[in-house]
Amino acid sequence: xxxxxxxxxxxxxxxxxxxxxxxxxxxxxxxxxxxxxxxxxxxxxxxxxxxxxxxxxxxxxxxxxxxxxxxxxxxxxxxxxxxxxxxxxxxxxxxxxxxxxxxxxxxxxxxxxxxxxxxxxxxxxxxxxxxxxxxxxxxxxxxxxxxxxxxxxxxxxxxxxxxxxxxxxxxxxxxxxxxxxxxxxxxxxxxxxxxxxxxxxxxxxxxxxxxxxxxxxxxxxxxxxxxxxxxxxxxxxxxxxxxxxxxxxxxxxxxxxxxxxxxxxxxxxxxxxxxxxxxxxxxxxxxxxxxxxxxxxxxxxxxxxxxxxxxxxxxxxxxxxxxxxxxxxxxxxxxxxxxxxxxxxxxxxxxxxxxxxxxxxxxxxxxxxxxxxxxxxxxxxxxxxxxxxxxxxxxxxxxxxxxxxxxxxxxxxxxxxxxxxxxxxxxxxxxxxxxxxxxxxxxxxxxxxxxxxxxxxxxxxxxxxxxxxxxxxxxxxxxxxxxxxxxxxxxxxxxxxxxx
Amino acid sequence: xxxxxxxxxxxxxxxxxxxxxxxxxxxxxxxxxxxxxxxxxxxxxxxxxxxxxxxxxxxxxxxxxxxxxxxxxxxxxxxxxxxxxxxxxxxxxxxxxxxxxxxxxxxxxxxxx
Numbered sequence: 137x138x139x140x141x142x143x144x145x146x147x148x149x150x151x152x153x154x155x156x157x158x159x160x161x162x163x164x165x166x167x168x169x170x171x172x173x174x175x176x177x178x179x180x181x182x183x184x185x186x187x188x189x190x191x192x193x194x195x196x197x198x199x200x201x202x203x204x205x206x207x208x209x210x211x212x213x214x215x216x217x218x219x220x221x222x223x224x225x226x227x228x229x230x231x232x233x234x235x236x237x238x239x240x241x242x243x244x245x246x247x248x249x250x251x252x253x254x255x256x257x258x259x260x261x262x263x264x265x266x267x268x269x270x271x272x273x274x275x276x277x278x279x280x281x282x283x284x285x286x287x288x289x290x291x292x293x294x295x296x297x298x299x300x301x302x303x304x305x306x307x308x309x310x311x312x313x314x315x316x317x318x319x320x321x322x323x324x325x326x327x328x329x330x331x332x333x334x335x336x337x338x339x340x341x342x343x344x345x346x347x348x349x350x351x352x353x354x355x356x357x358x359x360x361x362x363x364x365x366x367x368x369x370x371x372x373x374x375x376x377x378x379x380x381x382x383x384x385x386x387x388x389x390x391x392x393x394x395x396x397x398x399x400x401x402x403x404x405x406x407x408x409x410x411x412x413x414x415x416x417x418x419x420x421x422x423x424x425x426x427x428x429x430x431x432x433x434x435x436x437x438x439x440x441x442x443x444x445x446x447x448x449x450x451x452x453x454x455x456x457x458x459x460x461x462x463x464x465x466x467x468x469x470x471x472x473x474x475x476x477x478x479x480x481x482x483x484x485x486x487x488x489x490x491x492x493x494x495x496x497x498x499x500x501x502x503x504x505x506x507x508x509x510x511x512x513x514x515x516x517x518x519x520x521x522x523x524x525x526x527x528x529x530x531x532x533x534x535x536x537x538x539x540x541x542x543x544x545x546x547x548x549x550x551x552x553x554x555x556x557x558x559x560x561x562x563x564x565x566x567x568x569x570x571x572x573x574x575x576x577x578x579x580x581x582x583x584x585x586x587x588x589x590x591x592x593x594x595x596x597x598x599x600x601x602x603x604x605x606x607x608x609x610x611x612x613x614x615x616x617x618x619x620x621x622x623x624x625x626x627x628x629x630x631x632x633x634x635x636x
Numbered sequence: 637x638x639x640x641x642x643x644x645x646x647x648x649x650x651x652x653x654x655x656x657x658x659x660x661x662x663x664x665x666x667x668x669x670x671x672x673x674x675x676x677x678x679x680x681x682x683x684x685x686x687x688x689x690x691x692x693x694x695x696x697x698x699x700x701x702x703x704x705x706x707x708x709x710x711x712x713x714x715x716x717x718x719x720x721x722x723x724x725x726x727x728x729x730x731x732x733x734x735x736x737x738x739x740x741x742x743x744x745x746x747x748x749x
Binding site: 202268274275287304311312315316 | 645684730733
């Protein structure tokens with residue numbers, strides 16, 4: 137039962153917020169209270185997943201292959217919690233945003249519907265239901281992206297929408313191939329049938345082809361090289377607080393599904409594909425960080441860094457060992473929090489100086505030292521300096537790369553790390569250190585709610601840095617479970633559902 | 637039979653991508669619509685050869701066409717409709733605010749500078 141709450145609650149809240157269009161403070165209270173309630177449910181789900189195994193719910197008590205299952209396992213429940221934390225802070229920060237005094241009444245409901253789609257794609261155990269979850273997520277994200285965009289920036293949403301439309305069509309076709317090949321769309325059913333098919337004569341070729349198509353779709357969502365053009369140009373179109381939500385979460389849905397697809401659903405041993413993914417991860421890392429170095433807007437730089445970090449996670453997936461999978465999961469925990477916090481800081485800069493272009497900002501270290509300190513901590517964590525969480529996340533991936541013998545890729549990722557530090561220094565100098573340029577503004581603004589959100593993210597991020605040991609063990613446990621399809625098959629197909 | 641379907645879907649996918657790569661917004665719109673239809677046809681064909689099979693509404697003993705892909709297809713059509721509606725709105729707002737019907741001039745980097 138708990139496993140359905142992270143999907144149902146935001147859906148109900150979204151409808152409620154649509155109905156209450158007039159009363160602004162009531163809407164805000166409901167949105168925040170609902171997120172806290174969802175957080176409680178998500179913690180309960182994680183508690184069950186880590187102590188007594190994954191929680192499975194057969195919707196409508198329909199059995200495989202017709203029924204849809206929701207599965208709350210360790211990896212999914214970690215991500216459900218992170219999604220809620222980021223949504224909470226992004227919602228809070230949105231309240232203090234400039235120009236939203238009469239804020240668009242559709243923003244809060246759309247955030248809830250976006251969350252519904254994200255949580256469903258983490259929890260679903262059915263390929264076609266995943267398609268539906270994607271579409272719920274994407275339609276809400278299209279809406280949020282264009283809702284408050286300036287007319288001149290609107291066109292930046294076009295590549296995002298078009299590429300996702302193509303990815304959706306491809307995903308739909310892949311669902312058809314899957315059903316034709318396995319006769320089921322249930323992840324556990326596919327895993328079982330694929331293991332049998334793998335041993336037949338032309339089985340491995342068919343499975344590899346299908347896996348490659350699905351991995352291609354998910355890697356478009358993750359922003360993998362070479363199809364990453366849509367991401368860095370479209371994110372600055374968003375209101376800055378929503379940038380935190382998008383950069384933290386949307387690409388990570390793609391990463392999670394790559395982990396799920398390669399780890400649980402499809403049989404292991406597709407070495408060529410893993411190698412390709414590792415190299416594409418390296419490419420994503422390098423091109424992302426080069427883009428970041430070339431840009432001048434804080435949010436543009438941060439959006440390119442999303443790519444570079446995604447590259448690290450994809451690289452870890454390409455190594456395809458339990459250790460690397462655990463490192464990828466830990467990297468996601470670190471990255472979602474830190475990246476959202478950095479976008480919130482960019483939102484703070486925009487509140488005070490009305491722009492995030494580095495040539496027209498400055499002097500913030502003198503006028504708002506706390507913002508500077510927050511930026512320093514987060515930027516150093518992103519670049520991977522010890523003892524912050526980013527250091528451990530990168531260290532484990534690099535160690536695994538060395539022990540598996542991927543020396544060139546390790547070198548590429550070290551170069552990417554150094555360039556990350558360089559572009560963080562660029563933001564530091566442009567926004568905080570250099571004196572305020574002539575003609576630029578630095579105004580006081582109401583930032584109490586933004587600071588609440590930012591403080592939440594910083595405390596959690598420092599908590600991740602301090603609690604590396606337990607979180608790493610949790611990631612190891614999650615990765616072990618993810619890479620053990622027999623556990624997944626057993627829990628979903630061969631356990632009779634409880635009578636409702 | 638399956639070869640005809642396979643060739644048709646391949647043709648539709650190719651046509652859709654070719655249309656999407658055009659400059660004119662109307663071509664792009666039709667490209668996106670055909671792309672959706674191509675994917676839907678793949679789903680439908682996953683239920684196998686329908687020859688001689690009855691529609692799923694009957695309760696006779698004769699073999700019945702697989703109803704699941706048809707259910708999936710219905711869902712996909714509805715979602716596709718919503719997405720097209722959104723896409724059309726986006727195209728309209730994007731092009732009318734820039735007073736052009738040519739996507740290529742909209743993304744001209746020299747104009748942005």
